[in-house]
Amino acid sequence: MSNHRQRNTVISIALTLIAFVLFVSVSLFEELADSSMMIMVVGLLLLAASWVVYFLPGRSAPKEEVENVITVISCKSCGQIEERSFVQGDYVFKDMGQCKKCSGPSYIKSIYSISHKKE
Numbered sequence: 001m002s003n004h005r006q007r008n009t010v011i012s013i014a015l016t017l018i019a020f021v022l023f024v025s026v027s028l029f030e031e032l033a034d035s036s037m038m039i040m041v042v043g044l045l046l047l048a049a050s051w052v053v054y055f056l057p058g059r060s061a062p063k064e065e066v067e068n069v070i071t072v073i074s075c076k077s078c079g080q081i082e083e084r085s086f087v088q089g090d091y092v093f094k095d096m097g098q099c100k101k102c103s104g105p106s107y108i109k110s111i112y113s114i115s116h117k118k119e
């Protein structure tokens, strides 16, 4: 995760340096005067690209810390408690059909999340 960030920073600095070298070349070498406009444009594009590389990943990258959501299913008759991963559509007090143990009515007792940070 931090390696990814570091690599982007390095790419960003490299692009900025290349753009800088292009700008300096244009002003130093008169032979480049003919294509100076094009080199300037390329330099500006590189600068823009370096900013995009530097800022985009930090903004759009998903959080590295994955939260694991657990659904607790409980039986009204025997009190049997079962935990499983959260499934889309789960909500507290949702009717979960027959209990595996006693065939009584079971429902979602609670939903909680645990962080993977400590593992």
Ligand SMILES: [Zn+2]
Residues within 6 Å of the ligand: 075, 076, 077, 078, 079, 080, 099, 100, 101, 102, 103, 104
């Ligand atoms: Zn039961």
